[in-house]
Amino acid sequence: MPAISMFYGxxxxxxxxxxxxxxxxxxxxxxxxxxxxxxxxxxERLEGDLPPKKVRQVQVWIDLHEEELMANWSLAVRGEPVFPIDPLR
Incomplete structure (x- = not known):
């Protein structure tokens, strides 16, 4: 399970x-x-739990990188390598 981004822990x-x-x-x-x-x-959070501040940070990051995430998803479901995405700054 490759990491595609890391920010604020x-x-x-x-x-x-x-x-x-x-x-x-x-x-x-x-x-x-x-x-x-x-x-x-x-x-939308589908499963699991994170502190509210971290949930908001993830949701903002998803919103900022929607196109890149969907491109990575298309690759991942075909078993192809995914690319890194810039962290939240």
Whole structure:
């Protein structure tokens, strides 16, 4: 599960061929041992828990990088390498 971005202690990952459980485009997020899954491009939290401030940061980052995330999703579901995305600054 490659990391595609890291910022403020948050690690964003995208799994290859990960369409069974959530059945829609999404990212996996880790922060201090906590994990959550967020839909893209909506930013809706599908599963897990993070502190409210971190949820907002992830949602802002998703909004800023919607096109890149969807391009990465298209690659990942085909099992192709994904590219890094700039962190939130």
């Amino acid at each position: 948050i690690i964003i990952r995208m799994l290859f061929m990960d369409t069974k459980q959530h059945n829609r485009p999404h990212i996996h997020v880790e922060y201090q041992g906590m994990q959550a899954v967020f839909a893209i491009p909506e930013g």
